[in-house]
Amino acid sequence: MTEEKKEGRAEAGGEDDVRILAFLCNWCSYAGADLAGVSRLQYPPNVLDVRVMCTGTISPYFVVKAFQEGMDGVLIAGCHIGDCHYLKGNYMTAKRFQVLREALKFMGLEEGRLRLEWVSAAEGEKYAEVVRSFTEQVKALGPSPLRRKRARAVKGEKGAA
Amino acid sequence: MVDAEELKALIRKKLEEGADAFLCLVDEEGSLVPALVTGADSPDLERIRVGGVRYPLAKILVELLREYPGRRFAVLARGCDERALVELAKLEQVDPDRVELVGLACTEEEARACGCPKPYPTRVDLGERAEPAPEREVIEEAEFLPDPERLRFWEEHFSRCIKCYGCRNVCPMCFCEDCALENPQLVEPGVVPPEFPSFHLIRALDMAGRCVDCGLCDEACPADIPLRSIYRRMQEVMEERFGYRPGEDPERRNPLSELGTEAEIKKIMGSGLEI
Known part of the structure; x- marks a missing residue:
């Protein structure tokens, strides 16, 4: 990677920019993201993806942890209902998501910071569009209040040391 | 107010009917503690109390069932205890065939103080059903x-x-x-x-x-x-x-x-x- 590109990357995910964690299922959405890449579709570089075998393996704890660690948004993308490689794995995702979203909302985290989308391996364009619109949405909300809090705590620790 | 004598009679009946022990609350030097009554002539029977503080009896029962496989237990259960036991049975922590409930309805004041959505079990053996008093x-x-x-x-x-x-x-x-x-x-x-x-x-x-x-x-x-x-x-x-x-x-x-x-x-x- 050239110096220029490295700099561009650091800036996009930098202090002032939003950072989004995306959980992508191995069989559909990761392949969809790959298709978006090989098709050279443009989408914001604020997304950091984590490949999981199935969205059903994503414990709600992971999402809580992501927000705790200072992510501004979390995207979960998996196969369409009925197309799951493990037949019913995404049923669990769909159900858990309902509860997780309400829990985060009740705690006071903006609803728009969490999103669930179904993206198949053939939907490279949809993936790019999802990332574009989700990044816009999270940018409009600004940095997560938990991240701001965390930054303060880390600074405090360094100051003490 | 429910009479302790009524409960004592129920405990004796349950023990005769085949329960090996009865889980309830007894008075120990002025405070209520959970106790296991194992026989109709147990000295604990004299110290039995109805109502008062609550304990997670369902949780204690889970441990008892694990500790004494094959034994049958009866328990004095309020509405909340019963709900917990039903849910624990679905999660395979409680064997419903080894547990018998003696239902205790909470009093009006207890229900209000708890903000309880259902202050009585499905079958009430002791006390009167009070109105639910859920709060938000x-x-x-x-x-x-x-x-x-x-x-x-x-x-x-x-x-x-x-x-x-x-x-x-x-x-x-x-x-x-x-x-x-x-x-x-x-x-x-x-x-x-x-x-x-x-x-x-x-x-x-x-x-x-x-x-x-x-x-x-x-x-x-x-x-x-x-x-x-x-x-x-x-x-x-x-x-x-x-x-x-x-x-x-x-x-x-x-x-x-x-x-x-x-x-x-x-x-x-x-x-x-x-x-």
């Missing part, structure tokens, strides 16, 4: 606030947490050997108050479709954190989305612990599966 005060207070202020509202409450694990230890629905709250990757050890909001959020998520709204966590919390309201909100979500109420129907399992059918998912997600 804290939920409404939190829901009224806009997002960033709600975060501060909870932060203020959770900043008092001393991480005593009392809420988990007293909870009749908590029985895991490996608790997520003790996982150093999720909850940093040695940090008080625990990280906001993950510690309490993890517990709230685990309580979805499980919490029987007994309110023991609120009673146990030394920092007066309105924990029960968080779990109650989770239950409201479960009811709105899945029509599920923990501890009610022994035949229906928690939708979050089952895969379910495509039709069910479509219904939950709405038309076209759009979020």
Whole structure:
């Protein structure tokens, strides 16, 4: 990677920019993201993806942890209902998501910071569009209040040391 | 007020009918403690009390059933104890064939003080059914606030947490050997108050479709954190989305612990599966 590109990357995910964690299922959405890449579709570089075998393996704890660690948004993308490689794995995702979203909302985290989308391996364009619109949405909300809090705590620790 | 004599007669009857022991509360030097009455001539029978403080009897029963396989137990159960036992049976922690309930209805004052949604078991052997007195005060207070202020509202409450694990230890629905709250990757050890909001959020998520709204966590919390309201909100979500109420129907399992059918998912997600 050239110096220029490295700099561009650091800036996009930098202090002032939003950072989004995306959980992508191995069989559909990761392949969809790959298709978006090989098709050279443009989408914001604020997304950091984590490949999981199935969205059903994503414990709600992971999402809580992501927000705790200072992510501004979390995207979960998996196969369409009925197309799951493990037949019913995404049923669990769909159900858990309902509860997780309400829990985060009740705690006071903006609803728009969490999103669930179904993206198949053939939907490279949809993936790019999802990332574009989700990044816009999270940018409009600004940095997560938990991240701001965390930054303060880390600074405090360094100051003490 | 229920007479202790009535209960004594019921205990003797249950023990004659084949229960090996009866779990109830006895007076020990002025305070109520749980005790196991094993015989009709047990000296504990003289110290039996009805009503007063609550204990997570369902939780004690889970341990007794594990400790004494093959034995049958009878228990003095309030509405909340019964709900906990029903839910624990679905999670295979309690063998319903080895447990018999003697239902105790809570008094009017107890129901109000607890904010109880159902202060009596399905079969009432002792006492009179009181009116349910569910309350949503804290939920409404939190829901009224806009997002960033709600975060501060909870932060203020959770900043008092001393991480005593009392809420988990007293909870009749908590029985895991490996608790997520003790996982150093999720909850940093040695940090008080625990990280906001993950510690309490993890517990709230685990309580979805499980919490029987007994309110023991609120009673146990030394920092007066309105924990029960968080779990109650989770239950409201479960009811709105899945029509599920923990501890009610022994035949229906928690939708979050089952895969379910495509039709069910479509219904939950709405038309076209759009979020």
